[in-house]
Amino acid sequence: MESNKTAHNPSFSSAIVLLRRKIRRETKDQNVVLPHKQSRSKLLTKIEKLILTVVEDISFSKEPKLQVPRRSTWVDCNIVNRKLSLKDKSQLKYQEILYTKNTKRMTVIFNLLAKVHNLLQNRTSVTYRELYYQHTDLYESQNTVKTAILDICHLLNTSPWDLRVFSTSKGLIAGPLLIKLGDNETIINCLSKGGMSSFKT
Known part of the structure; x- marks a missing residue:
């Protein structure tokens, strides 16, 4: 059964458990006012809704899946008033990621979602390199981390910067x-x- 494969995959299960723990943890320093606090809270809510949807699918023996917007190309862009912008979201094409066909990719995405949720909750940041060395046996390469973070950005309609994931810890x-x-x-x-x-x- 496909559902058994999902339920018994230790990496995927641990990622789900980790993320659910992060969701239950109370946000620290509630009195601190930050410029991007509203954006941050929206991202946390999006992540929580995404993981709860997957948990519900698993509980009903449905195969977990994600609908990821296709990587943007020039075909997906408009130029209005000499400014470049993406077409309306309804016009974009989506790629379906099925757990049974993309087990490794989905496991990496949810593992990183848990870490991103933690970063946003605690108002900390991390580099791609640091993420990679936290779980080298799962990620295999730094490019794997970058690809998964881009998938997460497309799922949440945001940027790595807003996820608190940077290319380098120092910058001009x-x-x-x-x-x-x-x-x-x-x-x-x-x-x-x-x-x-x-x-x-």
């Missing part, structure tokens, strides 16, 4: 970047859609 610039020219024209604004303003012609 961190946070919302705003660059203006001498005539006060904004050319880069990381808080705006698209991130870059159009140049005057």
